[in-house]
Amino acid sequence: MKPFTVMPLEEANDLRHPSGSTRFLAGGTNLVDLMKHQIETPDTLIDLSGWKSANTICEDEDQFLIGAMVSNTALAKFAYQHPSLSLLAQALLSGATVQLRNRATTAGNLLQRTRCYQFYDTTKPCNKREPGSGCSAIGSFNRIHAILGTSPHCIASHPSDMATAMTALDASVNTITPDGQTRSIPVRQLYKLPGDTPHLETWLQENELIVNVSIPKHSAGTQVYKKVRDRSSYAFALVSVACDMQLKDGIITDVRLAFGSVGPHPWHAQSTESFLKGKTATAALFEEAAEIALSPAQGFGGNDYKIPMLKRTLIHVLQQVADHQSAQPGHQGAIYAR
């Protein structure tokens, strides 16, 4: 690990640091790992461990407000108790392990970096790690990589389950900019596509601090987070589907859809949502929806399988949710929950 200095947040009242090598340190489950690999080499860490006010979850009539430093474990427990947040509980609990979830934080999870093998291998070119050096994932081992939203400069995928659920639930991050302003950014608009600048991953300014995450209290239906992976636990998704859907008399009245591990960021399936709304739920409709959802998809050899896999997963989830809504009209939350 390269040497760095530490500044507690309370002393960092001016977040306008001159260099680009200041990082906020929350749980560190990703950043410390990246620093050990010398992929991240900050000069200064702003230590958030004493930021008590960011450790709370509150709610009012319109929204749930989750502090940036709330652990994945605490958030999963809270979400588990609220059927309208079941998607979030399912996603969080499917991710990592208890050890990591006890330490990982809400804001840190949203900002975690890709698990692209070539990004982690400092002997290989990577435009995300070293802008302009090239992408060594294209044309080599790339079975975990993205099939949507890629560019000739980067095909890395975003690994977060939680962020995928947040995308489906239309959460927003509330931030403080380095010049002291506050603003709110929908998670669906937080991330940049790679284009020719894959090292720029979000629309956050340098040293812009996420304070909390807001999830609107909208009317929810049956919620499923389906994660497909190489082993049944402790693995990143190959593909995942987050779905919250409501039916009335067989008609889809509302649907929220996001896909994980298939794009450079959690993938909001907006066109598929629009296609499904107002139509009668049938197997043929879901087949067609999957074709629409994946029509822009492009494989790179090793990850070609993700296209049919995501189609099948999506169809399965839509059918499962529709069946459940038909059996239990007005149902809210998970299909199976203890």
Add this chain to the structure above:
Amino acid sequence: MPDITINGRAYALPEDPRTTLLDFLHQELAMFGAKKGCDHGQCGACTVLVNDERMNACLLLAFQLAGKTVTTIEGIASEDALHPLQQAFIDKDAFQCGYCTSGQICSGVALQQELADNQPSTLWFDEHYTRLEDVKERLSGNLCRCGAYPHIVEAVTTVTEAE
């Protein structure tokens, strides 16, 4: 330097902020119970309890733990007797090489409390939930390269059922 409490005793935190809790335990306190396996939060051999929550010591920068209480495998037993889970590991022959054992036991001790606290797991959303599968899921952050899993799971469930 501010303090950290490890197994009931206060220690000054290391001066170099790059020091992980795991390296602090090994290099400055000569406590080698928590093992260095992958050193990247992937194997669970370094699992310790921080304020009673299990975490990977290799990913914790020690300076962030000012004022926290840490329990390592060295602090699991009482003065007079092994922790019931330690005894169960012996009774059920739950180790082969033993390298992952301290992490497995710390994880298993935390797991008992998580079950008592009704902490949800992903298995709670599974149509085919069983308590046994739930325990396996909760232990999945600890890898055993010998493959002693059946005995480890048996040791943990023996203690869980007894409580």
